[in-house]
Amino acid sequence: MKKLSLRTRVVTGAVVVAALGAGTFGAMSASASSPAVAPAAAVKADTNNRNLQQTTHLTVAAATKAAQATLDAAKKENQRISVAVVDRNGNTIVSLRGDGAGPQSPESAVKKAFTAVSWNAPTSELVKRLEQTPNLKDIPGTLFLGGGAPVQVKGAPVAGIGVAGAPSGDLDEKFAQAGVASLAR
Numbered sequence: 001m002k003k004l005s006l007r008t009r010v011v012t013g014a015v016v017v018a019a020l021g022a023g024t025f026g027a028m029s030a031s032a033s034s035p036a037v038a039p040a041a042a043v044k045a046d047t048n049n050r051n052l053q054q055t056t057h058l059t060v061a062a063a064t065k066a067a068q069a070t071l072d073a074a075k076k077e078n079q080r081i082s083v084a085v086v087d088r089n090g091n092t093i094v095s096l097r098g099d100g101a102g103p104q105s106p107e108s109a110v111k112k113a114f115t116a117v118s119w120n121a122p123t124s125e126l127v128k129r130l131e132q133t134p135n136l137k138d139i140p141g142t143l144f145l146g147g148g149a150p151v152q153v154k155g156a157p158v159a160g161i162g163v164a165g166a167p168s169g170d171l172d173e174k175f176a177q178a179g180v181a182s183l184a185r
Contacts, residue, residue, distance in 0.1 A: 055088065058151065058159045062183060063093040066151070066161055069182030071098050074166065074175045081165035081175060084109040085151075086117055088158050090141065098165070105165035112172070113162030114141050116148030120157040123148035124173050147172025149180050 058066075063085040070083040075098070082105035084095040092113075097106050115123050124146035130136055137144050143162075146169020151159035161179040163172040 056153050056156075056158045057087055058085065058093060058183075060093060063159065066179035066182050067094045067096045070161060070163060070175050070179035071096060073178035074098065074163070074171075077171070079166045079171060079175070081163050081172065082106040082109045083175070083179065084113045084162045085179070086110065086113040086160045086162070088117060090114040090117060090160075093159070101165045108143055108145075108164035109147070109162040111141060111143035111162065112145065112148030112164060112176075113160035114148075115143055115160070116150045116162065116176075117157045117160030118142065120150050120152065122146075122150070122173055122177075123162075124169060127169075145169045145172075147176060149173060149176040151180055151183060 067083045067085050071081065074081040080098050080100035080102070082095070082097040082101045084106065085093045087093055090113075092110055095106055095110060112123050115126060119126055123144060126136070126148075127144050127146060130144055136142070145164075147164055147166075148160055148162045150157045151161060161176045163176045163179075166172045166175065
């Protein structure tokens with residue numbers, strides 16, 4: 001292979017540097033010259049807008065207060081439970097697993113809370129409805145066992161409290177009702 005002269009190497013290097021510089025400058029120029037994206041128009045959110053709906057939600061503080069009251073009620077009766085508080089849409093706000101509660105209880109508590117708020121009824125009442133409509137139990141995310149109680153404002157459901165882990169659904173529901181009652185204080 002033939003060795004290139006110093007002059008040829010310098011000229012070749014200069015051409016390479018110039019080409020790289022031109023490419024970089026061109027790319028930067030193209031980026032700088034592209035138009036900025038305009039911000040999306042904001043929707044005016046006023047209470048007279050018939051496309052909007054106002055809803056009532058529990059705060060995290062209120063949900064935590066209810067969950068703790070539920071755990072305290074169970075502790076007084078030496079029961080090891082888990083409790084869950086969900087919002088109107090079934091999203092978990094708070095979930096507490098009491099000391100010694102079984103490993104299945106947190107998930108069961110969430111499902112009971114979801115079931116109670118979905119039908120705006122204690123889950124013990126919903127269990128009775130299964131006799132007429134047994135396919136209700138097939139709805140995903142639900143659990144038709146005693147232990148769920150809805151939280152209502154003016155008769156409308158705003159949250160659900162679910163309890164699992166006590167030896168019976170009646171006890172679970174009693175503790176869930178203690179959580180609901182704590183919100184009235």
